[in-house]
Amino acid sequence: MKKPHSHHRKFPAGDKSAFVMGIVLTLLALLFFAWKMTERLTEEVYEKPTVVRGMSEPPRVTEAEIIKRSR
Amino acid sequence: MTTPRTKANISKWHKWMGLILSVPLLAWVISSAVLIYTTFDMPNGLAGVYQLNPYNSQSLPLTQAKLQPSDILRKLQSDYGIKHIQWLRLESRGKHLWYVVRPTPFSLAMTFDAYSGQRLDPMSDELLAIAANESLVGTRVSGMIDQPEFNRDYAVDRVPAVAVKMVGEQPSILMLSRDNGRTLRRLGNDAERFNWWYKYFHVNQLTDHVIPWTTLLYLCVLGVLVVIVMGYMLFWWRRFRFVQSSTAKQPWYGSRNLHRKFGILTGGVLVVQLIAGVYIWLSLGPLNPAFRGKDSFAENWQDGMSTQGELASVEQVIAATIEQLPDSPYPLQAITWQHLGAHHTWSVTVRKDELPVLFNADTKERMPALSSEFAGEITRQQMAGQPTFDYVESKDFSSMDLAQKLPAYRFRFHDAQQTDVYVLQQTGEIVMRRPFFWRIFGPFLNVHMLAFTKNKVFDVLILACFQVSFLIVILSGWRLQFPRKRPYEKTTLSS
Numbered sequence: 001m002k003k004p005h006s007h008h009r010k011f012p013a014g015d016k017s018a019f020v021m022g023i024v025l026t027l028l029a030l031l032f033f034a035w036k037m038t039e040r041l042t043e044e045v046y047e048k049p050t051v052v053r054g055m056s057e058p059p060r061v062t063e064a065e066i067i068k069r070s071r
Numbered sequence: 072m073t074t075p076r077t078k079a080n081i082s083k084w085h086k087w088m089g090l091i092l093s094v095p096l097l098a099w100v101i102s103s104a105v106l107i108y109t110t111f112d113m114p115n116g117l118a119g120v121y122q123l124n125p126y127n128s129q130s131l132p133l134t135q136a137k138l139q140p141s142d143i144l145r146k147l148q149s150d151y152g153i154k155h156i157q158w159l160r161l162e163s164r165g166k167h168l169w170y171v172v173r174p175t176p177f178s179l180a181m182t183f184d185a186y187s188g189q190r191l192d193p194m195s196d197e198l199l200a201i202a203a204n205e206s207l208v209g210t211r212v213s214g215m216i217d218q219p220e221f222n223r224d225y226a227v228d229r230v231p232a233v234a235v236k237m238v239g240e241q242p243s244i245l246m247l248s249r250d251n252g253r254t255l256r257r258l259g260n261d262a263e264r265f266n267w268w269y270k271y272f273h274v275n276q277l278t279d280h281v282i283p284w285t286t287l288l289y290l291c292v293l294g295v296l297v298v299i300v301m302g303y304m305l306f307w308w309r310r311f312r313f314v315q316s317s318t319a320k321q322p323w324y325g326s327r328n329l330h331r332k333f334g335i336l337t338g339g340v341l342v343v344q345l346i347a348g349v350y351i352w353l354s355l356g357p358l359n360p361a362f363r364g365k366d367s368f369a370e371n372w373q374d375g376m377s378t379q380g381e382l383a384s385v386e387q388v389i390a391a392t393i394e395q396l397p398d399s400p401y402p403l404q405a406i407t408w409q410h411l412g413a414h415h416t417w418s419v420t421v422r423k424d425e426l427p428v429l430f431n432a433d434t435k436e437r438m439p440a441l442s443s444e445f446a447g448e449i450t451r452q453q454m455a456g457q458p459t460f461d462y463v464e465s466k467d468f469s470s471m472d473l474a475q476k477l478p479a480y481r482f483r484f485h486d487a488q489q490t491d492v493y494v495l496q497q498t499g500e501i502v503m504r505r506p507f508f509w510r511i512f513g514p515f516l517n518v519h520m521l522a523f524t525k526n527k528v529f530d531v532l533i534l535a536c537f538q539v540s541f542l543i544v545i546l547s548g549w550r551l552q553f554p555r556k557r558p559y560e561k562t563t564l565s566s
């Protein structure tokens with residue numbers, strides 16, 4: 001039987017690229033998740049209350065607004 | 072070193088497990104396409120857009136109620152031993168006047184006939200049909216089925232409810248609670264289709280038994296993950312394998328190439344999507360009560376209104392408020408007696424599709440809305456352990472009862488779950504509890520749907536590419552599992 005030549009010991013055509021692309025896509029998906037989660041946790045930790053307790057924002061529903069809505 | 076025998080076994084397992092698990096995988100892929108298609112251009116998401124009936128169909132003055140609110144309080148105390156309630160409401164529904172009582176902010180309501188005092192809940196189908204007919208403009212009941220369901224406002228696991236099919240100008244399904252005919256959810260045709268595909272095909276919940284179906288679902292996910300890992304192992308072991316020219320002539324050889332290339336290209340992304348999906352269903356399925364903030368219910372709630380006191384009669388409320396209310400061609404639709412903090416209040420509903428007008432019952436003056444401090448303090452009484460809180464922001468928030476967005480305050484409570492609570496500015500009603508657990512849901516959903524950007528079209532195109540790849544992997548896998556006869560054998564036979 002004919003012995004395989006050295007060029008047979010390579011990835012079949014296109015497989016290597018697909019494999020590398022698959023790894024890159026997976027890493028991108030993981031990176032995207034890490035980025036979104038970091039963003040969310042940063043909001044949670046650092047962008048907490050814009051107004052501290054004890055300070056009150058006036059309600060946005062005014063009497064005029066109620067009358068307007070009711071008509 | 073892996074032996075050839077092990078490799079052969081893994082190949083066999085990959086094939087057979089893949090074949091079996093391709094069925095749920097196909098269901099997940101197809102249903103996700105339907106879910107994306109269904110929600111793509113919905114103007115208000117699954118909540119839909121509805122026009123509520125502003126007035127009761129019968130012009131029925133509330134003064135026709137034979138019983139006064141104080142009579143109902145006495146009845147609650149003597150017949151049911153209830154000492155405190157959250158609120159008491161008199162409302163017109165069709166030709167009926169009903170008193171509805173919410174004993175606590177987390178309990179089912181009690182409904183009484185305002186003429187006889189008879190307890191009406193759990194409401195019959197006939198009474199629920201009346202409530203349904205009064206709900207939406209130009210829309211009437213066509214049929215109903217019993218369908219208890221989860222609701223985040225109630226402590227009970229399942230609220231006794233019916234699904235009412237509505238026909239007319241706004242065809243839909245209304246989920247009405249049997250305690251007082253409250254609309255728990257509205258489902259348009261699209262939302263109904265979404266739910267059907269989601270429940271049966273995407274998360275495979277064929278009955279209401281969450282734990283067994285979730286176990287099966289997660290076993291399927293685990294199986295698919297194992298199949299993917301085995302696929303990568305097989306690819307790696309065979310990466311240098313010499314392909315015989317006779318193999319290359321096989322009719323399934325093209326499928327093998329497709330299966331291998333698309334498998335290694337998208338398998339990893341599918342793993343990430345599946346793991347995110349597991350978290351998502353954990354939140355929306357088995358852990359839903361905690362996810363929806365039910366753990367923060369103050370079971371020992373003692374705020375509210377004593378049933379020992381006297382309340383102003385219907386006539387007294389109307390006489391004191393009518394001059395301050397906007398003009399209306401119809402009688403008042405409802406009056407709610409409630410204690411908000413130290414204030415005795417009346418909420419007078421002029422139109423059922425608008426916020427009620429709030430009055431201080433002591434001064435008989437209008438209260439434009441609650442300040443954030445006051446609303447926060449009322450909310451604190453409804454939080455387990457009465458934790459401290461911070462005011463976060465003021466924003467419009469969806470109210471299911473009024474089918475619209477209304478001004479609300481957002482508070483962050485310092486409980487174990489750091490629960491955010493959204494409270495309507497006008498009424499002090501809690502419209503949503505969102506624990507930390509829920510607030511980190513977004514990134515999981517984004518990665519599950521591969522929504523990399525905020526451009527919906529672009530995101531859907533990316534997802535569609537992956538969906539097509541998964542379909543190619545499934546179909547080519549089937550092709551490899553059932554190969555046809557080799558052409559050269561046919562040739563040999565024929566010659």
